[in-house]
Amino acid sequence: MNRVFPLAILALAILAFATLVLVVAPGLQVGAVGPTPGLQPYTAQQLRGRDQYVSLGCVYCHSQQPRSLAQAPDSDRGWGRAAVASDYYYDRPHLLGTMRSGPDLFNIGARLPSQGWQLTHLYQPRAIAPWSIMPAYPFLFVHKDKAETGDVVVALTQNYAPKSGVIVARPEALDLVAYLQGLKHDQPPPASAPRDAGYDRGAER
Amino acid sequence: MALTIGSLLALSFVISLIALLFLIWGITGGQFDVDQRDANIIFTADDAVNHKDRDHRFDTEAAGIDEVSRGPVRVLIASAILWLVLGSIFGLISSLKMHWPDLLDQWAPLTFGRLRTLHLNAVAYGWSSLGSLAAVMWLIPRIFHTPLRFPRLPLYGAVIWNAGLAAGLIAIALGWTDGLEWLEIPWQIDGALAVGGALFAIPLIASALSRQVNHIYVSGWYFIAALCWFPVLFIIANFPYVHSGAEQAAVNWWFAHNVLGLWLTPLGVGIAYYFIPKIIGKPIYSYSLSLVGFWGLALFYSQVGIHHLIGGPVPTWLVNVSIVHSVMMFLPVIAVAVNQHVTMVNNLWALRDSYPLRFVWLGALMYTAASLQGSVEALRSVNTIAHFTHYTVGHAHLGVYGFVAFVLFGFVYEVGPRLVGRPWPWPALIPLHYWLVLVGFAIYFVALTVGGWLQGKVMLDALRPFADSVTLLKPYLEARSLGGTLMTLGHFIFAFHVAALFMQRAPQTLARTAA
């Protein structure tokens, strides 16, 4: 090959073709489907909590995309039904994730709805599950001598509780928990919503 | 049969493949005809035309074509290594945090989710990208037999790129991120990287246009294509307020795999394509295979990204496209493998002689391995186990570290003395670095591959609680930290050695190398 411009133009044309297939076409197909019926938009507090989730990088260990039972026992673990494209209508940025160093969180709001549990778990995961390798997020909490009105106190076992005083959730922690509590996907998915059904064909259910 | 999406896809797949074959056939045919005459035109009459090996000689030192590119290459290498050291530290702490989760947990910028992101961005956009660009700027004059055009632009590019990356990392540390894997740097800052990338493309294209040889060596194709692709990719993927939801996930992985496949890979392959035959002193096996390798990479690699969403909330046909193209990557990978490894295997004696060659060839070997592994990993049956596990992390490091970083180590060791006109101050540090990173990476890769696979098997077993997948992984994560420590040590030695070479004041002669 001896010519620069044909080389560059052809290379860019191939990229344009790939963009058409991988970006534009699915964008049109997914865009044509609205939100899953019954899916609630995030509240202002949940959006703030979602920003915390993004900024702390939760997505690097937690996916939000259960697979179908034909592929994996995700629903058996209580992670929720198989996700479809319309479940993510209000998501920006998307938080599908690619790692399960921790469990999937698509349905965490239905699986572990307790605010108190979530706060304890964020403050120190090993206070609940000794085997957990999740980071603790002590900076989302504040140590006070005495709880004031309106404070949400974190329930802690003796070995993780402070010697005196109480651990109180900062607004960031409460927002994050509100977001997690809102992650419920028990709505039946619309039939038109795309998902990869490549495993479902002829599989034993 | 009714027209389904599947048959349409099959048709377009066949058409694009046939087009590719015609293209390659056309270019090869034309090339073979003119090549012999070209040889006569390019080389002076004294060079014996029949004596092939002697045609392919070009004395860069005598031609003095490094004068203007020396500065930019030095700046690029120095900044790349700075990011390597920083990125290794971030990576090592992240790794330790996975089995000592309470380590350094009092401050948000040091939480795992941010440190891991700092690691990825520092090594991908700092070390790998800038290091490869250093190699490109160094090789341009050699491939095109002409000094680098617009030699100040790469300097500006390096400054802008480094500033953008530093700003991006600070933003991520403070929690300001776009939130998409590989695209975390806020889009307001991303402009710097796109502009920086373009500033490297201009000198490359300009030098290519004013080259003193007719033929563009295969490395040049890869460099030209990569530098055209990167700004386009980066701008489309980072365009704010356009993408959302499941569609954004598709864009995310279209980009994230293209930044490997159409940016780091062509740069790394191009560099290996130059140094393997150059250090051995023997030609590459086949021009036709080079063509297949290059155009196959462009056509297939650009469509593999959605294999990160297998089983996910995107259309089935889209996933199938990426699976098929992932497997089709066998073709360009084998083409490149034959070209590079046949040359090497026929001249194994050279390995004993040259640590740069060891680095570069091992890198090329790991490119072959990572690519074949990636193709297999995209198959539904394998993906269902490997996806969501540390197996993927091992695979990613085989590509970006085993391949790109090793090739770049080799490049720096080969070129360093020529860049500054002094020999390496402590040649014994080179094998030390080599063995540290090689052993470290072997531990790293084996641990994550085995551990990740077992992790995936547990997660697929409904009878085993999720906790088992975590507890099972712990020893493998500890082994990963051990490997990572060795690699980081190697990087410290490397950085120290390069710094000593660059900053040495006393003039030395090359004769000392022989001593």
Added chain:
Amino acid sequence: MNGQNGQHRSDEHFEPYEEERGIPAPFYLGAFGLLLWGVSVFIMDREPVMPLASPNPTTGGQHLPSQPPRALGQPMPALAADPAALAIIAGGKGAAWACSSCHGLAGEGADAVPRLAGLSAAYITKQLNDFAAGTRVNDSMRVVALALSPEERTSLGAAYAAMAAPTVAHAMLGGDLKRGAQLATAGDDAKGLAGCFTCHGDQGLGVDPDFPALAGQPAAYLDQQLLFWTSGLRHNSPDTMMNDIAKALSDADRRAVSDYIAGLPPPDPHAIAE
């Protein structure tokens, strides 16, 4: 060897190039094979033959011979329960989170959280004791149970046993409800399975003290417990009866019976009292 090395060192100015060999024939063969494979993937996987496994959604219960569901109204806490127990249910105690924060204000349960309202007092107390002793494994419930005194566990059991709550459960696993009904009522002779109701009472309403009510438990919870019985992670029944039963269920059967039982009307202590 040395000679070659010497030559290698001196060859500073060698410029890489490619020889003009053609493409090896096996390469064409491989390319052709991959091409055929790729085309076949596209053609064969055009549409899924089977619909999604799970979204056979909330309407599952309509096939059932059902009593009119209790109207969704105010949750009905136990009338004569220990106030201390009610305080723990509503607000928690020490390291124990409020029971209601997961199990609902009236003990109605949630997606994968079990319903407690109307279960036998002895059963609930035994489970709490087992969580504390580690004979039933659950990280979160262990923390809760350890924070409660034996007396509190007993009074919580009594409080929940006296509660009535509307059901929140429904079929959600895509199970075959007819098969589920068969397994629950008659069992499967071929597999040596007696019907669930043989022990767990008519319509799964429970038999005190060892056989808890199943009716109206969330499908995901039932499914998960059956898996735990299968694997042996749960082993706190008097003998290995539940482990053996669960092992005899296929994946499809397990989901079918969980979905069917989830759709049944839950136990109602007030109705019994009337």
